[in-house]
Amino acid sequence: MKAAVLTQYDKNGRELEIRELPIPELGADEVLVKVMAAAVNPLDNMIMRGEVKMIVSYKMPLVMGNEFAGIVEKTGKNATRLQVGDRVYGRMPLKKIGAFAEYAAVREDALARIPEYLSFEEAATVPLTALTAMQAFEIMKVKAGESVFISGGTGSLGAMAILVAKRLGLHVYTNGSGDGDNEARVKRLGAEKFIDYKKARYVDQLSNVDHVLDTLGDRELPDEFSVLKRGGSLVSLRGMPNGRFAERSGMPFWKRILFRIAGSKYDKMAAAKNQSYDFLFVHESGKQLEEIGKLFDRENPLQASIDSIYSLDRVNEALAKVRAGGSNGKTLLKIAE
Numbered sequence: 001m002k003a004a005v006l007t008q009y010d011k012n013g014r015e016l017e018i019r020e021l022p023i024p025e026l027g028a029d030e031v032l033v034k035v036m037a038a039a040v041n042p043l044d045n046m047i048m049r050g051e052v053k054m055i056v057s058y059k060m061p062l063v064m065g066n067e068f069a070g071i072v073e074k075t076g077k078n079a080t081r082l083q084v085g086d087r088v089y090g091r092m093p094l095k096k097i098g099a100f101a102e103y104a105a106v107r108e109d110a111l112a113r114i115p116e117y118l119s120f121e122e123a124a125t126v127p128l129t130a131l132t133a134m135q136a137f138e139i140m141k142v143k144a145g146e147s148v149f150i151s152g153g154t155g156s157l158g159a160m161a162i163l164v165a166k167r168l169g170l171h172v173y174t175n176g177s178g179d180g181d182n183e184a185r186v187k188r189l190g191a192e193k194f195i196d197y198k199k200a201r202y203v204d205q206l207s208n209v210d211h212v213l214d215t216l217g218d219r220e221l222p223d224e225f226s227v228l229k230r231g232g233s234l235v236s237l238r239g240m241p242n243g244r245f246a247e248r249s250g251m252p253f254w255k256r257i258l259f260r261i262a263g264s265k266y267d268k269m270a271a272a273k274n275q276s277y278d279f280l281f282v283h284e285s286g287k288q289l290e291e292i293g294k295l296f297d298r299e300n301p302l303q304a305s306i307d308s309i310y311s312l313d314r315v316n317e318a319l320a321k322v323r324a325g326g327s328n329g330k331t332l333l334k335i336a337e
Contacts (some may be wrong), residue, residue, distance in 0.1 A: 065099025144169025
């Protein structure tokens with residue numbers, strides 16, 4: 001099979017090599033998936049630069065790719081939920097990525113069947129953002145009727161998080177650039193309030209919010225805590241991992257100590273008003289993808305946004321496009337017809 005391979009970490013972004021590799025052998029709990037489409041994400045560039053080594057350290061050479069859609073070709077002896085021919089999608093297991101290839105051996109519990117109304121390309125845009133939103137709201141323990149502020153909500157993650165939050169019965173507020181139709185678009189998705197950061201500061205517009213989903217990181221966290229109610233919860237995708245994250249992830253004791261120290265700055269911010277701070281690095285979950293399929297049926301569909309589609313041979317162009325930013329939707333690799 002053809003695959004896009006990383007040979008070593010490089011902070012300057014070493015290019016991937018296209019190699020011919022054996023089709024992966026199946027473990028008992030795995031299924032073999034013929035990959036039809038894979039999404040290219042900022043996470044892929046972060047992995048290549050070695051920025052997530054403390055969370056997951058990969059052995060080289062490494063077949064890259066975290067998010068995909070495809071067809072089940074074969075099942076392991078313990079894989080009984082899915083059948084050959086099923087259309088499936090998923091976030092690759094953290095410890096065994098490899099979606100930028102013609103075939104992938106994937107643990108069955110990481111996969112879910114694709115909603116029938118989505119194409120393979122559309123389905124490949126869903127897992128990372130949908131799972132991020134589901135896992136963030138799970139950590140927050142959200143309840144219908146509560147409020148959430150999603151910072152920087154005009155990107156692909158914000159769009160999915162707004163959709164999921166609305167389906168869970170939350171009041172949704174967000175901010176971002178008001179250029180183009182951004183305000184109208186996020187309001188169509190379900191945001192009740194949009195704050196154009198070029199015209200107003202959200203700290204002057206919001207207060208006593210039940211939950212905050214941070215997508216912006218360190219510079220915004222003090223302001224995000226200030227709009228959060230006493231006892232509220234903040235989940236960050238861009239801040240520093242902390243002890244709670246390490247414990248939740250089942251990391252060894254030495255990493256728990258390390259991350260407890262690294263994240264203490266944010267834990268102290270949260271403690272001032274009895275708030276909670278959690279870092280999220282999204283993990284695979286076929287079960288949660290199935291829940292997404294139930295939340296969004298044909299009458300209330302997921303809305304996939306695709307910017308550009310490349311062939312596997314052009315994977316480095318796709319990665320460069322994602323690095324450059326400014327996309328209007330996901331960048332995809334079309335692996336097979």
